[in-house]
Amino acid sequence: xxxxxxxxxxxxxxxxxxxxxxxxxxxxxxxxxxxxxxxxxxxxxxxxxxxxxxxxxxxxxxxxxxxxxxxxxxxxxxxxxxxxxxxxxxxxxxxxxxxxxxxxxxxxxxxxxxxxxxxxxxxxxxxxxxxxxxxxxxxxxxxxxxxxxxxxxxxxxxxxxxxxxxxxxxxxxxxxxxxxxxxxxxxxxxxxxxxxxxxxxxxxxxxxxxxxxxxxxxxxxxxxxxxxxxxxxxxxxxxxxxxxxxxxxxxxxxxxxxxxxxxxxxxxxxxxxxxxxxxxxxxxxxxxxxxxxxxxxxxxxxxxxxxxxxxxxxxxxxxxxxxxxxxxxxxxxxxx
Amino acid sequence: xxxxxxxxxxxxxxxxxxxxxxxxxxxxxxxxxxxxxxxxxxxxxxxxxxxxxxxxxxxxxxxxxxxxxxxxxxxxxxxxxxxxxxxxxxxxxxxxxxxxxxxxxxxxxxxxxxxxxxxxxxxxxxxxxxxxxxxxxxxxxxxxxxxxxxxxxxxxxxxxxxxxxxxxxxxxxxxxxxxxxxxxxxxxxxxxxxxxxxxxxxxxxxxxxxxxxxxxxxxxxxxxxxx
Numbered sequence: 337x338x339x340x341x342x343x344x345x346x347x348x349x350x351x352x353x354x355x356x357x358x359x360x361x362x363x364x365x366x367x368x369x370x371x372x373x374x375x376x377x378x379x380x381x382x383x384x385x386x387x388x389x390x391x392x393x394x395x396x397x398x399x400x401x402x403x404x405x406x407x408x409x410x411x412x413x414x415x416x417x418x419x420x421x422x423x424x425x426x427x428x429x430x431x432x433x434x435x436x437x438x439x440x441x442x443x444x445x446x447x448x449x450x451x452x453x454x455x456x457x458x459x460x461x462x463x464x465x466x467x468x469x470x471x472x473x474x475x476x477x478x479x480x481x482x483x484x485x486x487x488x489x490x491x492x493x494x495x496x497x498x499x500x501x502x503x504x505x506x507x508x509x510x511x512x513x514x515x516x517x518x519x520x521x522x523x524x525x526x527x528x529x530x531x532x533x534x535x536x537x538x539x540x541x542x543x544x545x546x547x548x549x550x551x552x553x554x555x556x557x558x559x560x561x562x563x564x565x566x567x568x569x570x571x572x573x574x575x576x577x578x579x580x581x582x583x584x585x586x587x588x589x590x591x592x593x594x595x596x597x598x599x600x601x602x603x604x605x606x607x608x609x610x611x612x613x614x615x616x617x618x619x620x621x622x623x624x625x626x627x628x629x630x631x632x633x634x635x636x637x638x639x640x641x642x643x644x645x646x647x648x649x650x651x652x653x654x655x656x657x658x659x660x661x662x663x664x665x666x667x668x669x670x671x672x
Numbered sequence: 673x674x675x676x677x678x679x680x681x682x683x684x685x686x687x688x689x690x691x692x693x694x695x696x697x698x699x700x701x702x703x704x705x706x707x708x709x710x711x712x713x714x715x716x717x718x719x720x721x722x723x724x725x726x727x728x729x730x731x732x733x734x735x736x737x738x739x740x741x742x743x744x745x746x747x748x749x750x751x752x753x754x755x756x757x758x759x760x761x762x763x764x765x766x767x768x769x770x771x772x773x774x775x776x777x778x779x780x781x782x783x784x785x786x787x788x789x790x791x792x793x794x795x796x797x798x799x800x801x802x803x804x805x806x807x808x809x810x811x812x813x814x815x816x817x818x819x820x821x822x823x824x825x826x827x828x829x830x831x832x833x834x835x836x837x838x839x840x841x842x843x844x845x846x847x848x849x850x851x852x853x854x855x856x857x858x859x860x861x862x863x864x865x866x867x868x869x870x871x872x873x874x875x876x877x878x879x880x881x882x883x884x885x886x887x888x889x890x891x892x893x894x895x896x897x898x899x
Contacts, residue, residue: 354678354680355678355680355784358719358723359719359720359722359723359746360719363719371719403719403720404720404875407719407720439876606679607678607679610677610679610786613677615677615678615679616676616677616678616679616784617678617679642678642679642680643680643723643724644680644681644682644723644724644879645680646720646723646724
């Protein structure tokens with residue numbers, strides 16, 4: 337303010353309220369009830385956010401630790417990774433990866449973090465190869481996940497009594513951990529940063545497990561893409577998890593101008609749309625997520641209060657509509 | 673489901689207690705009345721469980737009575753006590769269950785909730801006195817071909833309960849107290865097991881009925897279909 341003071345008159349941010357308030361709504365995180373505990377090993381990740389623009393796109397990822405993990409003092413078992421890369425021919429892409437650790441897997445928080453980063457870095461490498469095409473990616477993705485990502489996920493320095501644990505890795509030897517303790521869902525999107533001739537771009541999507549991806553159209557509809565079945569699929573991909581399953585179901589979808597690509601973990605996706613209907617939260621997001629949001633508002637969106645929504649929550653939003661936000665005439669820079 | 677549905681998950685649990693006169697003699701009514709407030713307090717104090725599950729309490733003897741309608745545990749001021757009454761009319765209990773489950777699921781769905789298949793904990797100390805007629809009401813309750821909302825039933829028997837009858841009533845599990853075990857003690861363990869089942873089942877992000885192990889002092893029975 338021009339008189340040198342700070343205007344703190346705006347109200348604290350409260351989450352979106354969906355239905356009746358939950359038990360957590362009126363509970364401060366520092367309350368003696370201890371419903372929001374630290375994690376012994378760190379990596380609680382109560383709030384993770386990454387955002388930026390590239391080409392014609394605006395991208396934002398948000399991940400929040402769920403109530404069930406806050407109460408238990410356990411880490412966020414979701415993770416996401418965003419990378420940019422350019423093909424040999426100069427076409428620019430953004431790589432989006434989302435992982436949700438299975439609650440039955442004792443080291444799934446580590447697995448989600450590591451898998452998201454490994455897969456995103458793998459795709460960066462694949463895209464810059466001279467022969468990169470979507471056809472080539474579809475043919476080779478499963479093999480790459482199996483031969484490159486899975487071994488790296490299950491390899492870390494075996495700790496000795498003198499060592500500290502390697503960054504975020506389990507504090508035991510890899511031999512002591514079974515694959516079932518590292519299971520995660522995996523959702524991948526490869527998005528060209530510029531539209532093609534007809535104002536649309538072709539997006540590559542691949543998935544293992546049940547973390548849903550959506551297209552939010554400019555008409556406000558949530559569309560769930562249909563995926564191919566892989567040759568070896570016996571169970572539906574909804575019951576699959578990486579690295580036990582390395583054959584991803586894949587598809588290509590057109591992202592038109594005004595559409596928003598939305599990757600979610602089921603902690604959010606299950607409250608956007610069920611198999612048939614758009615739910616109350618989904619109807620709200622369909623309106624407010626047509627264009628990018630400032631980051632504190634986006635974190636507030638994902639912090640919605642809804643009874644029984646106690647899982648970790650992660651979204652990655654990829655907007656094609658970057659309509660400028662008009663600044664209020666009362667906005668002014670803080671000056672000395 | 674309409675667009676106004678929130679997608680909130682609800683897992684309904686119905687506790688069905690024998691209030692026949694014989695329950696008083698074995699200390700069963702006292703045991704239940706001591707254990708129910710503990711169950712209530714445990715669930716109400718757990719924010720994850722309290723938000724996701726609903727508890728209802730039915731007592732039965734000559735007739736069946738809804739002692740606590742299906743409610744969020746923290747919304748129940750206090751658990752009412754069971755009272756020893758008359759005989760052991762299973763048919764009345766099953767008929768009332770069918771009615772309240774239909775009513776409750778209709779009400780929850782109208783409010784936009786996603787309702788999981790209800791779980792029933794059936795607790796008895798003896799054989800049914802309506803032994804010629806209870807099976808029809810039971811079949812009407814649990815037959816999924818005619819009742820889409822058929823609950824999962826876990827049956828518990830103490831004292832004079834017939835293991836064969838318990839085996840017929842349970843659809844996912846049945847337990848009887850071992851001979852020589854004090855019935856009051858067995859009932860206290862049963863209520864503890866029940867509490868654990870509710871907490872464990874409701875704690876998962878995708879709620880599902882977690883079938884308990886045999887409570888201390890009880891053994892599992894092999895289930896048999898009603899013919």
